[in-house]
Amino acid sequence: MGTQTGQLDPPGLAPPGKRVEFDVREIAEIRDGLVSRIRIVVDMMDVMRQLGMFPARGSQGERAIALMQRLQAKLVRRR
Numbered sequence: 067m068g069t070q071t072g073q074l075d076p077p078g079l080a081p082p083g084k085r086v087e088f089d090v091r092e093i094a095e096i097r098d099g100l101v102s103r104i105r106i107v108v109d110m111m112d113v114m115r116q117l118g119m120f121p122a123r124g125s126q127g128e129r130a131i132a133l134m135q136r137l138q139a140k141l142v143r144r145r
Contacts, residue, residue, distance in 0.1 A: 070117055079119060086116040 073080065086098045095103040096118055114120040121127030 079117075082117055084117050086113055088116070089114050 069079045069083060069085045071083060086134065091107040093105040093107065094101050095105075111120060115122060121131065
């Protein structure tokens with residue numbers, strides 16, 4: 067849980083000051099009994115939805131974005 071108070075980079079979005087709650091997955095790589103690397107994975111789509119930067123799941127806005135993405139993919143495949 068946290069509150070976005072600073073700019074979100076990328077893409078440089080202004081802070082709305084909203085509280086968000088999200089799951090974090092940590093993936094640890096261990097070599098010779100010691101942690102050699104840690105990867106932190108966050109569902110940024112969920113975070114952006116909570117901050118009001120992306121339409122709600124199942125909304126008309128989300129469906130419109132999905133439609134545009136599918137059309138773009140068709141155009142790319144035709145080239």
